[in-house]
Amino acid sequence: MAEMIPHWLTKQALLAPQKIAIETETGESITFLQLEKQSKHFAKKLATLDIGEGSHVGILSANEIPMIIAIHALSYLGAVTVLLNTRLTEEELTYQIKDAKVSMIMTSQDYKSDVKKIGFHIPVKSFSMIRQLSEKQVKLRSEINLNANFSIIYTSGTTGLPKGVIHTYGNHWASAIGSALNLGLNANEKWLAMLPIFHVSGLSVFMKSVIYGMPVLLFNKFDAKKVNQAIIERGVTIVSVVTVMLQRMIEELGDSQYPETFRCMLLGGGPAPKTLLVEAKNNQIPVFQTYGMTETASQIVTLSPHEALRKIGSAGKPLFTAQLKINNPDVKGVGEIYVKGPMVTKGYFNNESATAALFDENWLVTGDLGYVDHEGFLYVMDRRSDLIISGGENIYPAEVEAVLVGMNHIKEVGVVGVDDAVWGKVPIAFVVKSSPSITAKEIMDYAKEKLATYKVPKQIYFVKQLPRNASNKLMRKELLKLM
Amino acid sequence: MAEMIPHWLTKQALLAPQKIAIETETGESITFLQLEKQSKHFAKKLATLDIGEGSHVGILSANEIPMIIAIHALSYLGAVTVLLNTRLTEEELTYQIKDAKVSMIMTSQDYKSDVKKIGFHIPVKSFSMIRQLSEKQVKLRSEINLNANFSIIYTSGTTGLPKGVIHTYGNHWASAIGSALNLGLNANEKWLAMLPIFHVSGLSVFMKSVIYGMPVLLFNKFDAKKVNQAIIERGVTIVSVVTVMLQRMIEELGDSQYPETFRCMLLGGGPAPKTLLVEAKNNQIPVFQTYGMTETASQIVTLSPHEALRKIGSAGKPLFTAQLKINNPDVKGVGEIYVKGPMVTKGYFNNESATAALFDENWLVTGDLGYVDHEGFLYVMDRRSDLIISGGENIYPAEVEAVLVGMNHIKEVGVVGVDDAVWGKVPIAFVVKSSPSITAKEIMDYAKEKLATYKVPKQIYFVKQLPRNASNKLMRKELLKLM
Numbered sequence: 001m002a003e004m005i006p007h008w009l010t011k012q013a014l015l016a017p018q019k020i021a022i023e024t025e026t027g028e029s030i031t032f033l034q035l036e037k038q039s040k041h042f043a044k045k046l047a048t049l050d051i052g053e054g055s056h057v058g059i060l061s062a063n064e065i066p067m068i069i070a071i072h073a074l075s076y077l078g079a080v081t082v083l084l085n086t087r088l089t090e091e092e093l094t095y096q097i098k099d100a101k102v103s104m105i106m107t108s109q110d111y112k113s114d115v116k117k118i119g120f121h122i123p124v125k126s127f128s129m130i131r132q133l134s135e136k137q138v139k140l141r142s143e144i145n146l147n148a149n150f151s152i153i154y155t156s157g158t159t160g161l162p163k164g165v166i167h168t169y170g171n172h173w174a175s176a177i178g179s180a181l182n183l184g185l186n187a188n189e190k191w192l193a194m195l196p197i198f199h200v201s202g203l204s205v206f207m208k209s210v211i212y213g214m215p216v217l218l219f220n221k222f223d224a225k226k227v228n229q230a231i232i233e234r235g236v237t238i239v240s241v242v243t244v245m246l247q248r249m250i251e252e253l254g255d256s257q258y259p260e261t262f263r264c265m266l267l268g269g270g271p272a273p274k275t276l277l278v279e280a281k282n283n284q285i286p287v288f289q290t291y292g293m294t295e296t297a298s299q300i301v302t303l304s305p306h307e308a309l310r311k312i313g314s315a316g317k318p319l320f321t322a323q324l325k326i327n328n329p330d331v332k333g334v335g336e337i338y339v340k341g342p343m344v345t346k347g348y349f350n351n352e353s354a355t356a357a358l359f360d361e362n363w364l365v366t367g368d369l370g371y372v373d374h375e376g377f378l379y380v381m382d383r384r385s386d387l388i389i390s391g392g393e394n395i396y397p398a399e400v401e402a403v404l405v406g407m408n409h410i411k412e413v414g415v416v417g418v419d420d421a422v423w424g425k426v427p428i429a430f431v432v433k434s435s436p437s438i439t440a441k442e443i444m445d446y447a448k449e450k451l452a453t454y455k456v457p458k459q460i461y462f463v464k465q466l467p468r469n470a471s472n473k474l475m476r477k478e479l480l481k482l483m
Numbered sequence: 484m485a486e487m488i489p490h491w492l493t494k495q496a497l498l499a500p501q502k503i504a505i506e507t508e509t510g511e512s513i514t515f516l517q518l519e520k521q522s523k524h525f526a527k528k529l530a531t532l533d534i535g536e537g538s539h540v541g542i543l544s545a546n547e548i549p550m551i552i553a554i555h556a557l558s559y560l561g562a563v564t565v566l567l568n569t570r571l572t573e574e575e576l577t578y579q580i581k582d583a584k585v586s587m588i589m590t591s592q593d594y595k596s597d598v599k600k601i602g603f604h605i606p607v608k609s610f611s612m613i614r615q616l617s618e619k620q621v622k623l624r625s626e627i628n629l630n631a632n633f634s635i636i637y638t639s640g641t642t643g644l645p646k647g648v649i650h651t652y653g654n655h656w657a658s659a660i661g662s663a664l665n666l667g668l669n670a671n672e673k674w675l676a677m678l679p680i681f682h683v684s685g686l687s688v689f690m691k692s693v694i695y696g697m698p699v700l701l702f703n704k705f706d707a708k709k710v711n712q713a714i715i716e717r718g719v720t721i722v723s724v725v726t727v728m729l730q731r732m733i734e735e736l737g738d739s740q741y742p743e744t745f746r747c748m749l750l751g752g753g754p755a756p757k758t759l760l761v762e763a764k765n766n767q768i769p770v771f772q773t774y775g776m777t778e779t780a781s782q783i784v785t786l787s788p789h790e791a792l793r794k795i796g797s798a799g800k801p802l803f804t805a806q807l808k809i810n811n812p813d814v815k816g817v818g819e820i821y822v823k824g825p826m827v828t829k830g831y832f833n834n835e836s837a838t839a840a841l842f843d844e845n846w847l848v849t850g851d852l853g854y855v856d857h858e859g860f861l862y863v864m865d866r867r868s869d870l871i872i873s874g875g876e877n878i879y880p881a882e883v884e885a886v887l888v889g890m891n892h893i894k895e896v897g898v899v900g901v902d903d904a905v906w907g908k909v910p911i912a913f914v915v916k917s918s919p920s921i922t923a924k925e926i927m928d929y930a931k932e933k934l935a936t937y938k939v940p941k942q943i944y945f946v947k948q949l950p951r952n953a954s955n956k957l958m959r960k961e962l963l964k965l966m
Contacts, residue, residue, distance in 0.1 A: 003486075003825065005803075005804040005824070005825065006803075006804070006805075006806050008803075011803060014800060014859050015787065015800055015803070016787075016789075017858075177660055180663060180664070180668065181663070181668070181694065181695065181696075184667075184668045184669055184670050185663065185664070185667045185668045186667055186669060187667050187788060187789075211664065211803070212664065213664075304498065304499075305670060306499075306670075317497060317498055320488075320489075320491075320494060320498070320694070321488040321489070322489075323489050341488070342486065342488065375500075376497050
């Protein structure tokens with residue numbers, strides 16, 4: 001059934017025409033009325049290139065205002081945005097463009113040459129080239145069908161071929177509403193966006209912007225010092241971060257403090273080391289852990305403001321319209337995390353078998369392991385595929401990592417299982433030092449003190465950095481290549 | 484299509500178990516967890532009376548916590564609440580009970596005898612009688628289908644037979660979300676509810692309560708002094724009022740002031756005299772006019788906080804998911820107000836012809852006249868049925884009333900048209916004096932100064948009070964009986 005609401009950008013331009021929609025690090029800004037007008041003009045220019053209802057258009061862009069205009073323009077035409085990760089190799093890019101049946105690619109200036117290289121013959125246009133086109137008088141969407149497709153984003157899966165996650169308007173809508181019901185919505189809200197917009201964590205901030213009528217402070221890329229400065233000086237109330245960013249921000253912050261109006265550091269991108277969370281707490285930084293994935297249009301489980309300090313280490317409770325269960329829990333209550341709700345994707349584009357495997361009845365099978373405590377709080381343990389079974393015991397790499405990263409002179413740790421004739425699998429650790437003095441023996445001794453013997457890594461490898469994907473998630477399978 | 488979300492009360496009991504859901508004037512209170520548990524127990528007791536999926540159960544009750552428990556209990560059973568106005572006559576009550584196919588009536592202690600009188604043979608049970616029953620082990624709803632029926636409320640129509648407006652869960656959901664996006668949602672929110680819960684304006688506060696996780700301060704009835712005191716002393720941030728209440732509250736407040744944390748006086752129930760709005764502004768009272776009706780599950784157009792002072796007299800802009808148009812406007816832009824959105828009813832229960840007449844394509848035909856200014860703000864003029872056409876000129880009674888009520892020594896005014904051999908219709912006025920000294924001639928002279936000749940009432944009648952319906956709306960047709 002079509003569920004129609006007014007086009008969200010048109011609506012916000014009516015409700016708050018003069019309010020800032022986006023401001024950038026360098027001082028550019030655009031109001032909701034300007035954003036609407038420019039997006040509509042851009043749509044009419046795109047129409048001359050035969051982009052319309054159902055077209056799939058790739059966007060390969062830095063975090064910049066023209067990218068947001070392009071996304072809204074496609075929506076005014078009933079076309080679908082395919083967001084392309086700018087860190088992809090030519091081969092990966094070619095695969096996604098073909099798989100998503102993209103008929104044209106739009107780029108910001110920086111990435112035009114990247115696309116030219118790939119030797120895949122579809123039109124490639126920069127935003128500025130499109131702005132120079134004349135306009136075709138087409139009827140633009142005045143309403144949104146919440147069941148229609150809005151965007152496709154490929155999962156940065158660590159194994160297998162990437163899959164294009166479809167997000168309907170309703171998925172983004174449910175995500176924004178769920179977050180507002182959890183975090184509240186203040187009159188002065190301003191969200192700092194620095195995660196790549198080609199990830200759903202970055203994109204979702206701009207969906208919230210048009211739905212809430214909220215200004216976004218847009219950063220092209222992460223810089224701990226500049227981000228801290230912006231939080232302190234520019235009225236930021238909420239920022240989305242991943243663990244590595246939070247670490248650097250806390251280091252960079254030193255003895256300075258964020259102002260009281262800064263009320264939420266929304267932390268996603270996988271389980272965070274408890275030591276980091278405690279450090280944040282000691283610095284009075286309001287960190288709220290979240291759990292989510294591309295398939296859930298960003299967060300689906302989040303700690304709420306009044307629980308954040310009491311439940312350190314938990315990802316919180318499912319958002320208002322979401323539900324959570326642990327499938328087939330073991331004696332300790334640990335099992336695979338299943339979720340459902342209106343923010344959950346209807347599936348992967350053009351991939352029925354992967355879509356079928358994604359659901360168990362109406363529940364989304366996340367592939368992550370976790371448990372729920374007696375009060376209903378979720379604790380995420382690890383990717384199910386990363387679980388190490390050693391002599392019949394379950395070892396969660398994230399648990400071992402979280403312990404080791406709490407040791408002095410250690411910056412980052414990655415743990416993975418290797419084959420073992422006796423135990424089946426045993427854990428080994430890859431360590432990035434923060435000071436040269438530390439030795440493998442010291443680390444082993446520390447681990448033996450803190451962990452059951454079977455969880456203690458059998459080998460320590462020192463490395464310069466850990467393999468992370470474009471979402472900054474640790475790719476544990478890649479660790480094996482560093483042995 | 485079924486759109487499922489978790490049962491909202493169960494969900495809120497999980498998210499904020501220890502938070503106060505409702506507190507009363509006299510100091511009683513109940514947490515979300517207690518509200519959930521008591522509602523579930525009550526549901527299981529109701530199940531022994533054969534109440535279940537699709538049952539229609541009437542509730543005739545004062546504003547009290549057991550009424551809210553009963554409403555949630557019916558929802559856990561998949562039954563529909565039919566809210567009965569306690570001010571109805573026996574005849575009206577009998578009509579509504581039959582029309583809504585009510586199979587049982589629940590009452591608070593005060594109203595039991597009222598129902599006994601009506602001589603209509605269906606079971607009548609007080610809340611306390613039901614609490615004494617044993618429980619039947621039935622499966623309670625854990626999810627809500629947003630397209631299912633939640634409540635039926637009869638419109639207090641000034642003409643014709645009352646009609647039962649169906650509200651789905653989705654209507655109430657859309658209303659609560661639309662309001663949150665307009666007003667924002669602060670961590671300390673507390674809504675004072677004193678409008679009768681049998682009206683949608685009263686009921687909707689309790690829907691917001693479970694959806695937002697927000698405490699409600701519940702008053703059994705309006706008392707200007709007690710309400711002002713509660714706003715000043717009990718952390719109230721928002722209150723819903725109608726014009727007459729606002730007038731009395733301002734009078735009673737005198738030189739006192741509301742605290743800054745009190746951020747919204749949501750004013751509904753028809754166009755308000757501009758003099759009152761200006762008086763509120765001068766007293767720094769944050770009044771936001773709203774426009775809505777039972778058919779829109781309360782407000783559908785509302786002034787937003789940042790526009791309230793600049794746009795006095797306007798009802799604001801349609802809520803985020805709502806749309807508004809003026810049908811068939813005259814040269815001045817005035818025409819009938821049409822609205823649509825997910826908070827709009829799907830129709831009247833068991834009344835296809837009235838439902839068909841309610842819609843023009845997908846738009847709800849409100850029966851109200853108004854215009855939209857160049858910035859998109861709605862100004863509500865009058866009920867279309869109250870419009871006086873005099874010698875081809877349109878006279879809006881509300882406009883004439885608003886002018887006269889601005890005169891000293893006048894408390895309230897009602898204007899209505901009477902037949903006239905020359906002009907077709909002419910306006911006459913019914914005046915409630917606030918001081919005995921004022922004369923009809925003085926009023927006429929004042930009116931001639933302020934209004935075009937054809938708008939000046941041809942007769943002034945002094946009356947003790949104006950006829951108002953249970954929603955405090957002026958019933959202009961009834962004025963004629965006072966001649």
